[in-house]
Amino acid sequence: MYKKIMVPVDLAHADRLDKALTTAADLSRHYKIPVCYVGITATTPGPVAHTPEEFKSKLDAFAKDEGAKRGIDASSLAKVSHDPSVDLDETLVSALNEIGADLVVMASHVPGVPEHIFASNAGYLASHAPVSVLVVR
Amino acid sequence: MSDQADMLSPDGEANIIETEYEVGQDNIQTNIGPFGLDIHNPVFMISGLTIVAFVLFTLAFQDAAGPFFNDLRGTITSIFDWFFLSAANIFVILCLVLIVTPLGKVRLGGTEAVPEYSYTGWFAMLFAAGMGIGLMFYGVSEPISHFSSSLAEGAGSPESWAPLAGAAGNEAEAQRLGMAATIFHWGLHPWAIYAVVALALALFSYNKGLPLTIRSIFYPIFGERVWGWTGHIIDTLAVFATLFGLATSLGYGAEQANAGLEFLFGWTVTDTSKVFLIIAITAIALISVVAGLDAGVKRLSEINMVLAAMLLLFVTLVGPTTEIIRGFFANLGAYAEYLPSLSNPFGRADDNFRQGWTSFYWAWWISWSPFVGMFIARVSRGRTVREFITCVLIIPSLVSVFWMTAFGGTAISQIVNDGYTAVSDASLELKLFVMLDQLPLAQITSFIGIILVIVFFVTSSDSGSLVIDTITAGGKVDAPVPQRVFWACFEGLVAIALLLGGGLGALQAAAVSTGLPFTLILLLACYAIIKGLRSEPR
Numbered sequence: 001m002y003k004k005i006m007v008p009v010d011l012a013h014a015d016r017l018d019k020a021l022t023t024a025a026d027l028s029r030h031y032k033i034p035v036c037y038v039g040i041t042a043t044t045p046g047p048v049a050h051t052p053e054e055f056k057s058k059l060d061a062f063a064k065d066e067g068a069k070r071g072i073d074a075s076s077l078a079k080v081s082h083d084p085s086v087d088l089d090e091t092l093v094s095a096l097n098e099i100g101a102d103l104v105v106m107a108s109h110v111p112g113v114p115e116h117i118f119a120s121n122a123g124y125l126a127s128h129a130p131v132s133v134l135v136v137r
Numbered sequence: 138m139s140d141q142a143d144m145l146s147p148d149g150e151a152n153i154i155e156t157e158y159e160v161g162q163d164n165i166q167t168n169i170g171p172f173g174l175d176i177h178n179p180v181f182m183i184s185g186l187t188i189v190a191f192v193l194f195t196l197a198f199q200d201a202a203g204p205f206f207n208d209l210r211g212t213i214t215s216i217f218d219w220f221f222l223s224a225a226n227i228f229v230i231l232c233l234v235l236i237v238t239p240l241g242k243v244r245l246g247g248t249e250a251v252p253e254y255s256y257t258g259w260f261a262m263l264f265a266a267g268m269g270i271g272l273m274f275y276g277v278s279e280p281i282s283h284f285s286s287s288l289a290e291g292a293g294s295p296e297s298w299a300p301l302a303g304a305a306g307n308e309a310e311a312q313r314l315g316m317a318a319t320i321f322h323w324g325l326h327p328w329a330i331y332a333v334v335a336l337a338l339a340l341f342s343y344n345k346g347l348p349l350t351i352r353s354i355f356y357p358i359f360g361e362r363v364w365g366w367t368g369h370i371i372d373t374l375a376v377f378a379t380l381f382g383l384a385t386s387l388g389y390g391a392e393q394a395n396a397g398l399e400f401l402f403g404w405t406v407t408d409t410s411k412v413f414l415i416i417a418i419t420a421i422a423l424i425s426v427v428a429g430l431d432a433g434v435k436r437l438s439e440i441n442m443v444l445a446a447m448l449l450l451f452v453t454l455v456g457p458t459t460e461i462i463r464g465f466f467a468n469l470g471a472y473a474e475y476l477p478s479l480s481n482p483f484g485r486a487d488d489n490f491r492q493g494w495t496s497f498y499w500a501w502w503i504s505w506s507p508f509v510g511m512f513i514a515r516v517s518r519g520r521t522v523r524e525f526i527t528c529v530l531i532i533p534s535l536v537s538v539f540w541m542t543a544f545g546g547t548a549i550s551q552i553v554n555d556g557y558t559a560v561s562d563a564s565l566e567l568k569l570f571v572m573l574d575q576l577p578l579a580q581i582t583s584f585i586g587i588i589l590v591i592v593f594f595v596t597s598s599d600s601g602s603l604v605i606d607t608i609t610a611g612g613k614v615d616a617p618v619p620q621r622v623f624w625a626c627f628e629g630l631v632a633i634a635l636l637l638g639g640g641l642g643a644l645q646a647a648a649v650s651t652g653l654p655f656t657l658i659l660l661l662a663c664y665a666i667i668k669g670l671r672s673e674p675r
Contacts, residue, residue, distance in 0.1 A: 042614045043246070043253065043343070043518050047161045050153055050346030051247070082253060084615035086429030 002027075002132075005035045006101035008092055008121070011048045011058060017107060020136040024105040025070040027134075034073035037063045038095045042084050052080050075099075089124040096129055104133040152672045154345040154356060158364045161348075161613050176620065177611030179369045184376035184609060185627075191381075191647070192631055196638040203639070206646035210497075213653050215488075218496035222482035224656045225499050228329040229480075231663050232526050235336075235670075241523030242675040246343040252519035254435070256528075259516055261438040264533060266512045266600050267331055268323065269441060270390060270593040272540050273586065277568040279322070280545025281552070281561050284315030286490075298489045301478055312549055316468040317475040319545060322495065323537040324472065325530060326480070327502040330659065332529040334510025335517065337662040339525075340669045343518050348612025351375040351507050351658075357665045371658065372608050374651060375507035379608075380628060381648035382505050383601040387632040388641040390594040391415045393566040397587040400570045401580065412633050418591060419629030422598035426621045430515075434599045441592045448585055449543055455576050456547040457554075464546045465539055472538065500652030503659060511607070512600045515614075522670065548572045598628055 007024045009017055028035045039062075041048070041055040049055035056078040067074030079095050081087045096104065108122050126133040166175045195202045214221070235241050244250055252259070283300055286292060288311035292303025300318040304310035337354040347353035352368030359367050391414040398404045425433035453461050478485075485491055517525055551557040551572065563571040573582045602625040609624075610616040635641045 044349040044515070044612070044614050045160050045342055045346050046613060046615070047159055051343070053247070083430035085618050085621070086427070087431065088615075 002031050002033055002103045004033055004099065004101040005103045005105055006096055006099060007035055007037050008095075008104070008106045009037050009039055009059075009062070011039055011055075011062060012046075014062065020105055020107040021066065021070075023134065023136050025066075025072050027103070027105065028070075028072040034075060035066075036099045036101060037066065037074065037076045038079065038092065038099070039076070040079050040081050040084055040088055040091050040095075043080055043082070052078065089121055089128070092121065092125055093129055096125075096131065102131045104129060104131060106133070106135060108135050108137050152344065152674065154341075154347060156347070156356070156361065156364075158348075158361070161611055163364075164611050164613065175610055175613060175616040177372075177609055179366075180372045180376065180611070181609040183369070184373045184380075187373070187377060188380055188627075188631065191644070192634055195643050196634060199639050199643075203643040206643040206650070210500075210646035210649050213650055214496040214500055215492040217653060218492045219482040221496045221499040221503075221652070221656060222480060222491070224503075224660055225326045225330060226480050226482070227663060228333045228659065229325050231666070232325075232329045232332050232530050235666075236523055236526050236530075239675055240667075240670045241526070242521060243340075243344075243670050243673040244519070244521045245339045245525065246518040248674055250343070250519040254516055257442075258435055258439060260528060260532070261442040262435055262516050262600075263509075263513045263529060264536070265434075265438040265441055265593060265596045266509050267533060268327065268537070269445070270386065270590065270597060272323070272445075272537070272544075273569060273590050273593065274393065274566070275319075275323075276540055276544035277548045277560065277572045278565050279319045280315050280541060281548055281568065282315075283318040284311050284545075284549050284552075285561060287311040287314045287318075293486070295486070295488065297487075298493065299487065300490045300494075301475070301485070301487055308553060312553070313467070313471040314475065315549070316464075316541065316545065317471040318479060318490070318494075319541050320468060320472045320538050321476065321479045322498045323541060324534040326499065328530045328533050330499070330502045330506050331509045331513060332526055333659055333662055333666065334506040335513035335529060336522065336525060337666050337669075338511055338514035339517050340666060340673075342514065342612075344673055345669065349511070349515065349614065350608050350612040351511070353612070354658075354662050354665050357668050358661055374654060375511075376605050376608050378504045378648055378651040378655065379508040379601055379605055380624075380631065381644050381651075382508065383597060383628050384631040384635065385641050385645040385648060387415060387418065387594060387598060387628060388636045389566075389645075390590060391418065391632070391636070394587055394590050394594075396564070396566040397570050397583065397590065400567055401583050401587070408637060411636055414591075415629055415632050415636065418594050419598060419625060421591075421595045422602070422625050422629075423622060425595060425599045426602050426625050427618060430603065434596055434603070437592055437596050437599070441589060441596065444585055444589055444592070448582060448589065449540060451578075451582060452543045452547055452573075452576065455578075456543065457550050460550055461543050461546050464542045468542050468546075469538055497649065500649045500656075503652040503655045504648050504650075506655065506659065507608075508601055508604050511604045515603070515607075544569070544572065547576075551575055598625055601628065 005024050024035055039059040041052055059076045059078045063074045063076035077099055079091050081091045106122050122135040163177055164175055165178050286299040287303040291297055292299035292305040304314050341347045341353040342349040350372055352363045352371045355363050391411045394414055395406050395411050399406050548560045560568055560571050570583045573579050602621045605624045606621045607614055
């Protein structure tokens, strides 16, 4: 039914993502399809990594770890955004097209990006992405 | 500093600084109503409260505050004129040295980093942030001031405001000296000041892995202490200078735009109309702030660059074309000829010019440098140091020369050749429009002039809010959007309060006074740049 699952993650708050990650892994095993973890970083040093390159390697390690732990086929994609406070949603949509996923599993807000009045990230994706979006609360 | 390039290496090789500090570790993440916040605790609170206290103080004790800050500025720019002039010379020399030495090969972001913005987008942004608005204000007025004071009887006497010894009675020489002095204030020196701050920030953030805030530059000097109170003070000072610089400029900008509108459409200048303009500028800035860096400030900067280029082209073609083109090279020559004596910090007799113009300008550019430098740094990843300095120092300087030649040259030619003196009689904020009035299609070009003034202010307010937000979020660039909205509104409110209560001049003087401590900071930054670049792979 599905080909690939995209799971947006925030490495700074990976501990709070467990429910979404478990759900994605269950679906992955059920449909026997791969999962791609997508992370977004700015070019400036942040809490997770000093550079985009370091961010990429950490995300990669995270995906390998998750894949081994949960027994699923996992990969990762790191996207760089000039202005993550604003561009996060659009960057997620472009990541979706880039990896060709047709199902998104995500926490209601990418944790760590505090809720704000403009839109929830999952809300934006659900209304703008051309694929199914499962919002985990 | 560690020499090992381990798994932390950025794109390609670079030399990361190992520190225990994690970006955002001192931040508070909380929710106030529907608004999420992610702020650096001491810096956000202290700078916010200090600014409110300062505004209240200025409003409450206007009679005392105005003279106090003006005296402070006057004292600083006249006692420390040698210091400002020498420091600015050092910045220019450092930049020129970096272009020609092998250190220029270092790439910001690591050896393999690629630029994120095209040349046009990048240049538009750094120009709009750097001096777009100033060129609108002073493009006509400053060449005329120096020309007139140099030409006047008694030029070169202690009472005269003429640069150097002036050129009393000699029209051609007064013109050359006037243009050289103007270009001196808008050429290599201001851009070198910006370049130093921007380069230091970009280097310590992209290559060394430290957070994108002013304090990171001082890691080589203070070590881990920059994450404590030493750093809090540096960052707070930067926020302070940026916000007051922006708010006072916003106030003056509203006055110029309003004067232009009155000149053009007969709109009367009242407090209400100025407040309305500030609100309108802030509202457009808010839309741009919410739209983000790429869709907001970058797009506006590009629009502005096109408009400014059209206006420049128009004045060149419709004005005295051959004179302007010949003038460009003649003025470059005059600039080169007078540069050594104009930049000489010692043993000069032109106190009024040196202290009242040059020293004031240097202090003003320096107090703006945290804002402009940080913004330039934010968009410059992936450039080599040589490319960076060429584009931040040499090209903008040439554009300034051309701009001053076209606008100032045309106005001087109107005075000298046509005997049209309205320009020199007009008030400062009207000179541009009066000059345009003598050219064809004045209604249209003046209107474009007003639009340019307004949009340049929007981009300043917008990029300023981004910068203040990043500093008060401890270097995080992914803080929630309402924080930027807060700073943009705050700027507008401070500007309105000062405009209505009086005291724009007083706080501008206060902002300029921060130029003195920042000059020290910039000199330390020069040391940090050399030390940092030498440890980078080339």
